[in-house]
Amino acid sequence: MADIKSGPNPLFLREEDLRQGIEMLFYAYRDFTAEPDAMLARIGLGRAHHRVVYFVGRYPSITVTELLSILQITKQSLSRVLSDLVEQEYIAQRPGTKDRRQRLLTLTDKGIELERSLSDAQRARIAQAYRAAGAAAVEGFRTVMLGIIDAEDRAKFPPPGKR
Amino acid sequence: MADIKSGPNPLFLREEDLRQGIEMLFYAYRDFTAEPDAMLARIGLGRAHHRVVYFVGRYPSITVTELLSILQITKQSLSRVLSDLVEQEYIAQRPGTKDRRQRLLTLTDKGIELERSLSDAQRARIAQAYRAAGAAAVEGFRTVMLGIIDAEDRAKFPPPGKR
DNA sequence: GAAATAAGTCAACATGGCTGACATAAAATC
DNA sequence: GATTTTATGTCAGCCATGTTGACTTATTTC
DSSP: OOOOOOOTTTTTTHHHHHHHHHHHHHHHHHHHHHHHHHHHTTOOOHHHOOOOOOOHSTTTBBBBBHHHHTSSHHHHHHHHHHHHHHHHTTTEEEOOOOOOTEEEEEEEEHHHHHHHHHHHHHHHHHHHHHHHHHHHHHHHHHHHHHHSSSSSGGGGGGGGOOO | OOOOOOOOOHHHHHHHHHHHHHHHHHHHHHHHHHHHOOOOOOOOOHHHHHHHHHHHHHHBOOHHHHHHHHHHHHHHHHHHHHHHHHHHTTTEEEEOOTTTEEEEEEEOOOHHHHHHHHHHHHHHHHHHHHHHOHHHHHHHHHHHHHHHSOGGGGGGGGGGGGG
16 A cells, blocks of 8 residues: 655644544445445345435334435435335335325334344444443544534434433 | 334343444434535536545555555446546556556645545544544544444554554 | 425436456566 | 466446426415
């Protein structure tokens, strides 16, 4: 591998720390998605399907609008993968009771099974990393990750006391 | 937003912790890439170009093979974005001295400027998160992130003593 | 009754992955 | 020295997943 450029930068260590932060996110995300991607490919689905199945499992009876605001994609993009998942009976839709325009989304048993098998690899990876790192490191990890995430979404991760 | 499913799981907290870990990675990566993506769109480039410019900046004189092993994509995929970057003079190629089959890649001045402007937003995001979290949390963050990254790539992140 | 909202649809396009087949130059090996 | 391997590049086509724009339907809100 080529050498890392150092250069006469007085803030070298700091620059280097930030670069490492950027890269850790890149490598972690790359490795984190590799296993589910391989499983999905075998059944003709993609990462986008995983994201939908994941968040419908996470928030049963979520509406389409809520899902769109989490995924931050257009409804046309969502529509494609969501239709696949409904057709193949991973996800069921039913009208909202208060607002009948809504289509509340839930996983079917088949969907629950899919979600579990996909996310198990990811859960195992996190669990192993948490176990190896210890509770204090995990708290540090959470704190930094929250700082990276846009403020609007931080409320999704309540501190331990509130969990 | 729909309620979070709890259920009668004796390991509830742990399950929930793992789910939060999964989601923090999703949200962090989503928000982390949003700003550079917007800048790239304005000049007709994409996220793939950013990755190449980033790693060529990180490892000046990197070879194509080394870059492929980092990005974990095919050479055909890399070729497309790399050709764009060479044509538009963000990246320069020169033959290796020991092995003249190699094309060593370096950023031009224009490439350095592009890389800087793209990564600045990301560096600022990391810097702010690190500052807010404090040194101990940053060490925890690093430890957990390394645990998530495949073992083969952990050597890219030497501990502070060795930096 | 009119306007806004939730959801969906159709069409066209861009990006960035992929496979397969093949080409060239240089290095390494027998 | 001939053969094989390696580093790189190229052409062609496919697929997944994002985009914009235009338009529809049902329902709720004003």
